[in-house]
Amino acid sequence: MNKPLFHFALAVLVAIALPVLVPSKTLCSEVLIFAIAVAGCNLLLGYTGLLSFGQGIFFGLGSYTLGLTLLHSSLPLVVALALASIVGGLVAVVIGGLAIRRQGVYFVMLTLALAQLFYFLAYSLSGITGGDNGLLGIPRPGVGPFDLNGALAFYVFTAIVFLLIFAALQRVVVSTFGRTLLAIRDNGERAQAIGFPVRLFKIVAFAISGAVTGLAGGLHAALIGIAPLSSIDYHLSESVLIMTVIGGTGNLFGSVLGAGFYVIVSSVLSAIWPRWMLLLGALLIALTLFMQKGLWGLIEAAVSRIRDGGPRRSRSAIRPARGEKP
Amino acid sequence: MIYLSQIVNGIGLGMLYFLLAVGLSIIFGLLHFVNFAHGAFYLLGAYLCYALLQHGIDFWWAITLAGLIVAAFAALVEAGLLRRIYRLDHMYHIVATIGLALMIQEFVIIVWGPVGASVSTPPALVGVVMLGNFIYPEYRIFVVGFTAVLALVLWWLLEGTRLGAIVRAGSESSDSISLLGYDIKRINTAVFALGAGLAALAGGLATPIRGLDPFMGVEALAIAFVVVVIGGMGSFTGALIAGLLVGIVQSLMATIWPEGASLAVYIAMVVVVLVMPRGLLGRA
Structure with a gap:
């Protein structure tokens, strides 16, 4: 159940099944794009114990970078995406370096305030970002001989990028580096005492998360052809965080589930009832009360019940409650 | 001269920010609970105040009732829901x-409805005051005076009364408060309601200045x-100083670079974090 190869196989399965099950190929692309961003958030929250409210910064900057690159040059799409990723990663080093100066709840509040800073920055610098309107009319060049203008063609491209990123993140979390992040998550002071450079590791985790999220932002701008102001706002940071928690923290495939659930359900519900977020709010409260391990936790519990005929404590990434030190 | 007038404006704004933040701060101090719904209490207070005014209720009653209704609602939420999740990790507090x-x-x-509205200044406070050479709206002077009185009352409540002593002791160790025989659950509910009520009051007071959305x-x-x-969690003085600083920075920038007024607030925060990582008062 926890073998990386098995999880990768599940990710491949999702990438193949999505366009078969979901009629809108644009929606399919959106699911996988957010799955990338959510996996990036999960690396911080689930594996490093850092609740970042600033993922929208990297997503938005990725969108703007891709938009500006493709609008003002004839560089290929892959280069533009790489630039989006680099900008996301570099800014994440700065944001991470600043935010980890404060710990715990101060860290969370600081990331939220920094997200607001970048939102207002994008809003104020309307000469570059298009301000309220965003960057409009971003072209979508093909890759080599392949034309990506069709929705399905772009989905295939997105799916390939998604699988590459998924596999890369899997490598990161099983590496010594990834294991050390878990040690930092579970007890930062102990990891520090053992001699790990905790701050550096946290900043590197931020850099990877920012690069991955920036890439997702770039893909999103290429998908919708604009880089809107809403790609860098509070709501985006909040949605990515919500998807991460709904999917289940500390498990990369959980992020795919969280993104899929949120993107598809929000698309269906918002068409029926514009005030669907009322239900989302209720779901989040129910989640904290009854299913703290998210969708992946539900699946794990179901599988172990079938396998063992009874519930079993899973190895999922729930941190110990306040008061009971590990 | 224009800058001086903006500084006075900033003090009014800053006192509202203080009111907003001090509630968040005392809730965290006692409950170690990050309340991401604090802004929503402010929002609800503003709209309730607006609705009560629409029904012809006097401004004084409207802000008082809005504060009390939100406080009562917050008490219900605390007792019915939040109490159950205190033992969980911060992440779950935030998600809930x-x-x-x-x-x-x-x-x-x-x-x-999704569209905002504007709220007219209460009739008794519509006039202007001449401060030296410039004209100053009465309502803003009222906000400064009113919030200053509230701040004094709050300070007395926290520093000078038995309840305040219990709350401060509870911030240090809620277990010892329980051992002394105080009902920590009721104190928690009361403090949560107080914080939410203050946010609602700030919302109500802000509506004639900034409108509603x-x-x-x-x-x-x-x-x-x-x-x-900037000011530090659980610190009354910190919230006051930081609130005023933020209000003044925002008001001054509004004349210098209107688009960047909000931006400047966040840049000021980054500067403080870089220069003084522990915040202005250094309790963290």
């Missing part, structure tokens, strides 16, 4: 209160966070 904030925001949109809660939450990051 984000959920609560979303529900309040959507409720506001369902009842009052269903997304003002998010903005308020972010500002409250900036104030406590």
